[in-house]
Amino acid sequence: MTGTVHETAGQEQVPQFPGVRAVRCPFDPPPGLRALQESGPLTKVRLWDGSTPWFVTRHAEQKALLSHPKVSADVTRPGYPIHTPAAGGGSLSFILMDDPEHARLRRMVQGAFTVRRVEGMRPAVQRIVDDLIDELLAGPKPVDLVEAFALPVPSLVICELLGVPYADHGFFQDNSKTIIKRSVTPEDRAVAFGRLYEYLDGLVGEKLADPADDLLSKVAARVRDGELTRQEAAQMGVLLLIAGHETTANMIALGTLALLQNPAQLALLRDSDDPKLVAGAVEELLRYLNITHSGRRRVALEDIEIAGQVIRAGEGIIMPNDIGNRDPGVFPDPDRLDVRRDARRHVAFGFGVHQCLGQPLARVELQVVYGTLYRRIPTLAAAVPIEEIPFKHDGQVYGVYELPVTW
Ligand code: HEM
Numbered sequence: 001m002t003g004t005v006h007e008t009a010g011q012e013q014v015p016q017f018p019g020v021r022a023v024r025c026p027f028d029p030p031p032g033l034r035a036l037q038e039s040g041p042l043t044k045v046r047l048w049d050g051s052t053p054w055f056v057t058r059h060a061e062q063k064a065l066l067s068h069p070k071v072s073a074d075v076t077r078p079g080y081p082i083h084t085p086a087a088g089g090g091s092l093s094f095i096l097m098d099d100p101e102h103a104r105l106r107r108m109v110q111g112a113f114t115v116r117r118v119e120g121m122r123p124a125v126q127r128i129v130d131d132l133i134d135e136l137l138a139g140p141k142p143v144d145l146v147e148a149f150a151l152p153v154p155s156l157v158i159c160e161l162l163g164v165p166y167a168d169h170g171f172f173q174d175n176s177k178t179i180i181k182r183s184v185t186p187e188d189r190a191v192a193f194g195r196l197y198e199y200l201d202g203l204v205g206e207k208l209a210d211p212a213d214d215l216l217s218k219v220a221a222r223v224r225d226g227e228l229t230r231q232e233a234a235q236m237g238v239l240l241l242i243a244g245h246e247t248t249a250n251m252i253a254l255g256t257l258a259l260l261q262n263p264a265q266l267a268l269l270r271d272s273d274d275p276k277l278v279a280g281a282v283e284e285l286l287r288y289l290n291i292t293h294s295g296r297r298r299v300a301l302e303d304i305e306i307a308g309q310v311i312r313a314g315e316g317i318i319m320p321n322d323i324g325n326r327d328p329g330v331f332p333d334p335d336r337l338d339v340r341r342d343a344r345r346h347v348a349f350g351f352g353v354h355q356c357l358g359q360p361l362a363r364v365e366l367q368v369v370y371g372t373l374y375r376r377i378p379t380l381a382a383a384v385p386i387e388e389i390p391f392k393h394d395g396q397v398y399g400v401y402e403l404p405v406t407w
Pocket of ligand 1: 073094095096106239240241243244245247248251291292296297347348349350351353354355356357359361362
């Protein structure tokens with residue numbers, strides 16, 4: 001079976017296949033993907049620009065290709081399947097580079113994201129979450145959970161870790177939102193990227209002159225020692241700032257909505273004081289929701305034989321983790337949210353050398369949030385019907401723009 005992935009700027013990515021009704025549950029992959037997965041592990045699709053990359057729908061082949069040494073993440077290579085005309089502009093540091101450059105840059109910051117280091121931040125994350133819930137409870141209702149809670153939690157945490165003033169959150173949140181919007185024009189994306197780049201470059205300059213105990217100061221020290229250029233440092237800052245707040249914020253809001261739609265699952269989480277259950281629920285919600293729904297994008301550097309097909313050198317590859325994480329061969333009854341299942345093999349953080357650097361931090365944030373919010377506000381409820389909630393079908397990161405809640 002072949003299909004077309006419609007990715008015209010501003011439109012939702014919905015593969016269309018003959019005979020498949022395009023009815024969409026907001027937490028499920030687009031309807032055509034299941035049929036495609038059943039028909040085989042990989043096929044070709046047509047993108048907005050007429051290109052025909054490979055589309056890999058099964059978990060095993062996704063992992064094999066994500067960890068394949070002859071598969072490149074370099075967005076500037078011919079054949080790379082870009083999301084929109086705007087997606088190629090503005091370097092987002094090592095996430096779009098190959099080794100050895102990727103490894104050189106990643107190594108410079110990975111010490112800040114080890115499990116041990118991040119576990120040390122758990123009490124601070126708990127304090128941030130508790131304070132924000134105190135403010136929620138003291139304020140008016142209904143309230144938008146995205147604005148009042150989901151965005152501030154990871155923004156406060158990443159600001160603290162990097163040494164970025166939280167007072168600037170409106171500025172960096174707005175520009176990040178523009179950069180990851182699928183409908184953005186190349187011009188608007190370049191402007192937003194330029195603003196964030198200048199902002200981070202300015203901060204690196206400040207840390208050079210007046211170092212503090214934060215990650216940007218450590219990055220600035222590498223610039224001073226000649227290990228890193230100022231441009232590389234600022235680009236890395238942009239990547240860490242965007243990746244550090246947008247993703248987790250979407251998981252908090254969308255995860256809450258998914259749980260409100262599945263009250264029995266929410267009750268399990270709310271009524272348990274077992275940290276293992278909470279940690280398992282985080283993995284299951286990551287698997288089930290797949291907020292990085294545009295899929296991992298790559299291009300083959302050499303011919304690669306896989307699952308009876310040959311991906312030729314220079315051909316693009318898309319690995320949509322949303323359907324990879326709903327592979328029934330790995331996760332039985334995959335469309336069911338089940339916080340007690342073992343979901344640890346999910347690919348929501350990617351796989352291979354680009355696997356999410358911030359995953360230990362994201363896990364701690366989500367464990368604290370999911371383990372606290374519903375216990376402290378047991379009557380939490382959506383304040384509008386689900387049909388009125390605006391979903392980010394047009395974003396490279398999926399979620400909700402707003403989530404009005406009450407209690
Ligand atoms: C629930 C939250 C998160 C999700 C679902 C998520 C997802 C992902 C995914 C799928 C990738 C792989 C990209 C690829 O292979 O092309 C990635 C990479 C990355 N993530 Fe996350 N992420 C999250 C939170 C964070 C946080 C809190 C940070 C902190 C700064 C972060 C920093 C990064 C970085 C720097 C990379 C690039 C790694 C590399 O290329 O070596 N992420 N993330």
